[in-house]
Amino acid sequence: MNNINDAAEERSVMNDKIQNSSAVDNTDPFDFDDDPLGATGVSRKSLVIFFMIDTSGSMKGTKIGELNTIMEELIPEIRRVGEADTEVKVAVLTFSTDVKWMYPEPIPIEEFEWVRLNASGVTSMGAAFKELSSRMSRNSFLNSPSLSFAPVIFLMTDGYPSDDYEEGLKALSVNSWYKFGLKAALGIGNEANDDMLAEFTGSADTVVHAYSGNQLAQMIKIVAVTASQIGSKSMTLSDQAEAELSDEDVYASKQKMLGQQIQNLVNQNENDNTDFDAGW
Amino acid sequence: MNELSIGQQVELEYGDKATVTGIIGSGGQGKVYAVDYNGRKWALKWYDITKINDPDQFRENIKKNINDGAPSNKFLWPQYLTKVCEDGTFGYLMDLKPESFDAFTDILNTYKLKIDPLTGQAVRQPVRFTDLRAMVTAAINISNAFRQLHRVGKSYQDLNDGGFFINVDTGAVLVCDCDNIAPDGSNFGIGGKPGYMAPEIVRGIAKPDVQTDKYSLAVVLFKLLFRGDPLEGQKVVKDVCLTEAAELKHYGAEAVFVYDPENVSNRPVRGIHDNVIKFWKMYPDYIKDAFIKSFTVGLTDTNKRIIENEWQKMFIRLRSEIISCPCGRTNYACMFEMEDRLTYRCPKCGMTFATLEFSGRDNRMPLYIGSRFYQCEIDPDSEDYAAVAGMLVENKLKPGVLGIRNCSELTWNARMPDGEFHKVAPGKGCPIWQGLEIDFGKVTAKI
Numbered sequence: 001m002n003n004i005n006d007a008a009e010e011r012s013v014m015n016d017k018i019q020n021s022s023a024v025d026n027t028d029p030f031d032f033d034d035d036p037l038g039a040t041g042v043s044r045k046s047l048v049i050f051f052m053i054d055t056s057g058s059m060k061g062t063k064i065g066e067l068n069t070i071m072e073e074l075i076p077e078i079r080r081v082g083e084a085d086t087e088v089k090v091a092v093l094t095f096s097t098d099v100k101w102m103y104p105e106p107i108p109i110e111e112f113e114w115v116r117l118n119a120s121g122v123t124s125m126g127a128a129f130k131e132l133s134s135r136m137s138r139n140s141f142l143n144s145p146s147l148s149f150a151p152v153i154f155l156m157t158d159g160y161p162s163d164d165y166e167e168g169l170k171a172l173s174v175n176s177w178y179k180f181g182l183k184a185a186l187g188i189g190n191e192a193n194d195d196m197l198a199e200f201t202g203s204a205d206t207v208v209h210a211y212s213g214n215q216l217a218q219m220i221k222i223v224a225v226t227a228s229q230i231g232s233k234s235m236t237l238s239d240q241a242e243a244e245l246s247d248e249d250v251y252a253s254k255q256k257m258l259g260q261q262i263q264n265l266v267n268q269n270e271n272d273n274t275d276f277d278a279g280w
Numbered sequence: 281m282n283e284l285s286i287g288q289q290v291e292l293e294y295g296d297k298a299t300v301t302g303i304i305g306s307g308g309q310g311k312v313y314a315v316d317y318n319g320r321k322w323a324l325k326w327y328d329i330t331k332i333n334d335p336d337q338f339r340e341n342i343k344k345n346i347n348d349g350a351p352s353n354k355f356l357w358p359q360y361l362t363k364v365c366e367d368g369t370f371g372y373l374m375d376l377k378p379e380s381f382d383a384f385t386d387i388l389n390t391y392k393l394k395i396d397p398l399t400g401q402a403v404r405q406p407v408r409f410t411d412l413r414a415m416v417t418a419a420i421n422i423s424n425a426f427r428q429l430h431r432v433g434k435s436y437q438d439l440n441d442g443g444f445f446i447n448v449d450t451g452a453v454l455v456c457d458c459d460n461i462a463p464d465g466s467n468f469g470i471g472g473k474p475g476y477m478a479p480e481i482v483r484g485i486a487k488p489d490v491q492t493d494k495y496s497l498a499v500v501l502f503k504l505l506f507r508g509d510p511l512e513g514q515k516v517v518k519d520v521c522l523t524e525a526a527e528l529k530h531y532g533a534e535a536v537f538v539y540d541p542e543n544v545s546n547r548p549v550r551g552i553h554d555n556v557i558k559f560w561k562m563y564p565d566y567i568k569d570a571f572i573k574s575f576t577v578g579l580t581d582t583n584k585r586i587i588e589n590e591w592q593k594m595f596i597r598l599r600s601e602i603i604s605c606p607c608g609r610t611n612y613a614c615m616f617e618m619e620d621r622l623t624y625r626c627p628k629c630g631m632t633f634a635t636l637e638f639s640g641r642d643n644r645m646p647l648y649i650g651s652r653f654y655q656c657e658i659d660p661d662s663e664d665y666a667a668v669a670g671m672l673v674e675n676k677l678k679p680g681v682l683g684i685r686n687c688s689e690l691t692w693n694a695r696m697p698d699g700e701f702h703k704v705a706p707g708k709g710c711p712i713w714q715g716l717e718i719d720f721g722k723v724t725a726k727i
Contacts, residue, residue, distance in 0.1 A: 034561075034562060034609070034611055034615060035610070035611070036412055036415070036505075036559060036562050036610075036611060036612065037408065037409055037412055037415065037610075038558075039390060039408075039507040039555050039559070040390065040507070040554065040555060041388065041389045041390045041391070041507075042388045042389070042503065042507050042508055042509070042555065043508055043509070043512070043552050043553055043554075043555070045522060076395070076400060076402070079393065079402060080305075080393065083385045083441070083442060084384075084385040084386075084388035084389050084441050084503075085441075085473075085474070085475060110393065110402050110404075138520065145551060145552060146517065146552045147512065147516060147517050147519075147520070147521075147522050147552075148520060148521050148522065149521070149522055150521055150522075150523060176521070177521065180521060180523045180524075225306075229308070233307065233308030233473065234307065234308035234309070234438050234440065234442075234470060234471070234472055234473040235308060235470075235471045235472070235473070235474075236308075236309075236331055236332070236333060236469045236470055236471055237333075237467070237469055237470070237471040237481075237487065242484065242485050242486065242487070243484060243485065244483055244484060244485050244533075245482075245483055245484035245528060245532075247525040247528065249484070250524040250525055250527075250528050251524060251525065252524070253524050254524060261330070261331070264330035265282070265330065
């Protein structure tokens, strides 16, 4: 947890400074804005959703077209997902021959506008992992002054990396934000390798696959909505036994919950073969 | 049918059909749709049954709640169940929330999003209480709603900011999401929302019941007044990332109240928790003490948690201590100075305020044009917390003469400047003078 701890120390030093400087301003008890209704919004915990999107040549045509449209529709749908507890921001990293961010920093979801993506070139996934790792830091994209949730990282690809993805993944795997983050991956079409995607997410449960445009829309929605809600929505009790939970019990529990929920939804959709005229 | 589409028909338990007309929102257990049924609009809660441990049992409980009826009109209570679809999904109909109510979540955010139908862009619209009395009335109503629920032997189980709609002009409250309400001691799988769950639920050693409701109620009230998280301070922010283990620690076994008088490790941080820092200074000690008790000894000793009736009494008192000074300053009496034992003075403009003493109460009510008392203050048995019973006004025929107008439906007896008691019928009033005494029946008041 090196990244996180260093940053924490830096913060507490900062806090001390702020508190020392404010210690003198309490001479007149009424010399401040004293309207009990003069509230600003409650302080929200920050959550960044990273979309890592394959824009290599094989995505060209209907795949990238569909993906663009789905994402355009998805963003407004999940606008209120953070409610009063979480400020949700979105960052989009695309990788083909080059690795590029859609915007230079994460954008609050309420203001986010999707920029339609084009596809060409090779699949530099390893480079994308490295780039993600360098940005997932208190000094870069995860610089919210308030408390943060570990990020959601959602990888979408239709092929096999053309560079050394393992080296990139190695760099990523020592990043604490990645370690505690909620990871999910979507394989598009027949070429995508689910085993490799499971290496990225850490479990097969959080890897889904789409073979058609219709499935693509469903899967993106299922994963993005489920992942962004975990932590801010009411939850069901996972365990019926009433025993004191330890750190080990809760370790990666959100990732497990995400896996379960994604699998439930995926199975439900697969079983939904009812004809339109049946069941009335 | 995990999701419904617009135009789709849903069959109700007794055969009629409701037609889906739109989507209202989504929650942890499913989605809420707008539907047409029987010539009017309703809200339909539709479950994602994969998120419910035992759907049959859950449905039976809703059925029982429908039969029992709502504890009061403060609840958007389930009205009709739908049939169970072949795949096991189902839902229930409830009333739509009236337009004049805003989500508590939006009040906490201080804005709501309106979507421009042409561009699809979200525009922020401010959501704020228009009057301090309305905010305190909301606190009274929230406390009272849970008192009513607990009095019928049920617990809410999932108390959080998403569960209320509030009228920001009046403080009227509607409790929604009533589907997890169950007899005290029963639980159908819901745990609660992070930040609102009692520490013993977070720790895994208890399930939601009336005692954990009391904890969550204190969180809701704290957020309403202080606009922040009672357990998120320096100690928590230092961890930077709220991992599962950090959540277990800071909201479970090692929870520390931000204003714990004996533990300063988790004080609010300037720049992050400015609301809490600012508002904590403005409240009288009896309110602060109640929150201190809730979030110190009340964290672990469930019997030390404040009961709803106590909250209700405190907020009725707090509302009666609001002073709106003609200089524009509105605040609680504790933020004004005392000229003498019976008179408040505005520290900004020097204006003074005489006070009225009510029988059976330690505090005196400050008097100014527009100050008022409510039905529940002159009749201890009344559950009407919004009806104004008396208001301080200027005599229309004699400018400059102030008096109390009887806005209630009762006839009062008041000692007038001639020294004699006279009847004060509804709509009439009595002048304020040194010897004023009013007999309301069960309660008396005097200058």
